[in-house]
Amino acid sequence: MAVPGPSVGDMDTQVLIVGAGPTGLTLALDLARRGVPFRVVDASSAPFAGSRGKGLQPRTMEVFHDLGVIGPVLESGRFDLLMRAYDGREVLREWNVHEGRHPTLERPYPHTMLIPQFRVEQVLREALPQPVEYGMPLTSFTQDDSGVTAVVGTETVRARYLVGCDGGKSFVRKELGVSFLGETWDDVRMLVGDVRVSGLDRDHWHMWGRQPERWLALCPLPGTDLYQLQATGDGDPSLELYQRIVRERTGLDDVVVHDATWMSLYRTNIRMVDRFRVGRVFLAGDAAHVHSPAGAQGMNTGVQDAYNLGWKLGMETLLDTYESERKPVAEWLLGMTTAIAQSGNPFDKRGDETLQLSLSYRTTEGEGLQAGDRMPDGITEQGRIFDLLRGPDFVTLDFPDGPVLVRPDGYVAAIGRSAIDAYFGANPVTQLHHRRVAARTAA
Structure with missing residues (x-):
């Protein structure tokens, strides 16, 4: 049974978080350590079970260090996984997209770590002092000068603030009437899923297909017996379709898909909101910006949104700076991920910009450490x-x-x-x- 957070005066809670993905859970964990009452509700009946995201950037790991969950995150992930391209069984190329990046005193987490999104969410949920309330869809809300009144499930909840962390199809964003400007690449579709495969080692990210329309990748998900399948194509996701794609594109009889725990058809959307805040309601994560998956930025940027907003909600001050700081980051993110996707080599060696360590809230320029910069470790x-x-x-x-x-x-x-x-x-x-x-x- 869900346990509502403590009430605040005439409020049922201080912050109502809608959506229990990485963004909503990070915000909840940050509020929890500040003693700020909150509730996390999600329309789904159970936690998300797929690996929609699978890469954590160094800056996100620094956030999780601060939130006290870096231990189980590191235990569940893997830093070094070589990419391997094939023609049938022949290895055409083997490379490391993060070659030469090593831990330093100032940058203890050197590069992207592979970890399935469902495991990140599990770590964050287990660190919360109260459970997520599943099967609780938000169906309406209104706001006034002192708070937000929301209908969640069959319950009416009064909160001082509401934060929409409810994904690219965000109900909160649509109810606010906030524009979600951008484009959809209708000609770029990808089948994705978490599958069990025999005939492959788990020390490489395996790829086939010299032609874009026959591209296939199978990436082992650390801490599981699963691989994430990515394949260009269209159609209704099914085990039979995935089995046929793997058989045809590898040309190998001994690489076999046995079952799938999650399947989806992905279309590239490149969109962002024109506002991150309307009164006492905020948007974060995919509810505010969606983009190409190239560069492994989505889950990470949502975590950064929550981390920027949490302390401001906790102090109830500087709330206007959430939009002024995070909107430029979202604009940069859409441009950067689009450039990677259009480069024709999205899996080649990555630049430092994907690590999110150089993102800054500077308002003035200058040499060396400046106000707005990330504080380095040491x-x-x-x-x-x-x-x-x-x-x-x-x-x-x-x-x-x-x-x-x-x-x-x-x-x-x-x-x-x-x-x-x-x-x-x-x-x-x-x-x-x-x-x-x-x-x-x-x-």
């Missing part, structure tokens, strides 16, 4: 910087050459005493959620 006499920052607060790191104020989401708010004082002066509520840490550099 080692001090007091411990690892990421560990010193862990938690729901602003943190001032008092370095010998001057202090750096870091936001709860790991981005620099201000550098230098006068800039920090000015930041708190302009945002006095944030000082109530602040701690200072000496950060002398380790010898």
